[in-house]
Amino acid sequence: MTAIRQSTVIGLAGGLLLLVGMMVMSPEHIGIFFNIPGLLMVIGGTFAATIVSRPIRDVQAVVHLIPELLHDEPVPSGTEVNQLLRFAENFRMGNLRTAERDLAGIEEPFLHAGLRMVIDGCQPQDLSKALQWRMAGLRAREQGQAHILRTMAVFAPAFGMLGTLFGLMQMLSALGDSGLAEIGSSMAFAMITTLYGLVASNLFFKPLAIKLERRTHQRLLRMSMLMEGILLAYEKRHPMLIKEALDAFELHNDTTPTMPGYLTLVRA
Numbered sequence: 001m002t003a004i005r006q007s008t009v010i011g012l013a014g015g016l017l018l019l020v021g022m023m024v025m026s027p028e029h030i031g032i033f034f035n036i037p038g039l040l041m042v043i044g045g046t047f048a049a050t051i052v053s054r055p056i057r058d059v060q061a062v063v064h065l066i067p068e069l070l071h072d073e074p075v076p077s078g079t080e081v082n083q084l085l086r087f088a089e090n091f092r093m094g095n096l097r098t099a100e101r102d103l104a105g106i107e108e109p110f111l112h113a114g115l116r117m118v119i120d121g122c123q124p125q126d127l128s129k130a131l132q133w134r135m136a137g138l139r140a141r142e143q144g145q146a147h148i149l150r151t152m153a154v155f156a157p158a159f160g161m162l163g164t165l166f167g168l169m170q171m172l173s174a175l176g177d178s179g180l181a182e183i184g185s186s187m188a189f190a191m192i193t194t195l196y197g198l199v200a201s202n203l204f205f206k207p208l209a210i211k212l213e214r215r216t217h218q219r220l221l222r223m224s225m226l227m228e229g230i231l232l233a234y235e236k237r238h239p240m241l242i243k244e245a246l247d248a249f250e251l252h253n254d255t256t257p258t259m260p261g262y263l264t265l266v267r268a
Contacts, residue, residue, distance in 0.1 A: 011207065015199075015203045033192060033195075034192075035189060035193060035196070037163075038160075038163045038164075038167070038190075038192055038193030038196055039193075039196050041160075041162065041166070041193055042156055042160050042193060042196045042197045042200055043200070045155065045162065046152050046155045046159055046200065047152075049155045049158075049159070050148060050151055050152050053151060054148055054151070058145070058148060059148060061145065062145050062148045065145060065212070069211050069212060069215075080106070080108050080111055080226065081243070081246055083111070084111060084226065084229045084233065085229075085239040085243055086102050087099050087102040087106075087233060088229075088232070088233035088236075088237070088239050088242055089239045090102060091118065091236065092238070092239075096119065100119065103115050103116060108226075110131070110134060110223050110226060111226050111230070113131075113134065114127065114130075114131055114226065114227065115233070117130060118230060118233060118234045127231065128227070128231060131223075131230065132227075134223070135220055135223050135224070139216065139220060142212060142213075142215070142219075143213070145212060146209045146213045146216070149206070149208050149209035150205070150206065150209045152201075153200075153201040153202070153205035153206040156196075156197045156200040156201040156205060157194070157197040157198050157201050158197070159193075159197055160193045160195070160196050160197020160198060160200075161193075161194055162193075163193030163194070163196075164190050164191055164194045166190075167187075167189060167191070167193065168187070224249075225246055225250060228245060228246070228249060229242050229246050232245060
């Protein structure tokens with residue numbers, strides 16, 4: 001089972017503890033912080049407005065993506081690079097059957113697709129273009145999902161204010177029959193929906209959008225590095241040269257942990 005991201009736990013726990021602490025400071029009025037109709041107004045209205053502005057299938061994809069964002073992104077261990085270098089050595093030496101077996105053991109879709117095109121004899125410009133299209137597709141898809149989360153972060157406070165307005169209208173309609181104490185209690189109950197909207201926006205939707213954008217950036221950098229390695233393998237460059245190029249790329253971008261050496265795997 002994938003571990004929950006530690007930074008996510010700390011952030012959510014810190015925000016929720018802050019809210020709970022504020023509630024506990026006023027134990028005699030703790031009931032005003034619970035407004036189920038107001039919560040439904042914020043969450044339901046936010047999703048309804050988002051579905052109006054974006055295709056429902058895109059919104060469903062984002063909903064399914066949220067649990068994934070709460071978990072750790074698999075950290076590249078260097079296995080993919082070692083597989084690439086092993087393939088490059090066999091391809092350079094003309095051992096196509098061995099290279100085919102190496103390819104069968106590669107699970108990373110981007111690397112597998114690129115090396116498959118290398119074995120199939122794809123032209124270098126077509127190979128580069130196909131890999132760039134894959135990267136562009138990932139960028140467009142995940143940037144669109146991040147935009148949906150940011151859109152929800154905008155809608156949530158607006159529907160919180162809308163819920164507050166409904167509550168104030170109900171309070172004003174009964175103003176003549178209520179005392180000052182009841183008016184104050186009703187106003188506090190109405191204002192809580194604004195709090196729900198602000199919390200949903202700034203503790204949930206907006207941070208998830210930022211997290212998704214950062215993950216997309218890291219993935220694209222990783223794919224760019226693998227693409228350079230694939231193109232060098234196509235040119236039948238020596239694996240040591242490919243490793244040096246990938247290490248330089250990694251050092252420049254500082255996106256992944258140090259990859260294990262390959263010198264013990266390649267002898268030339």
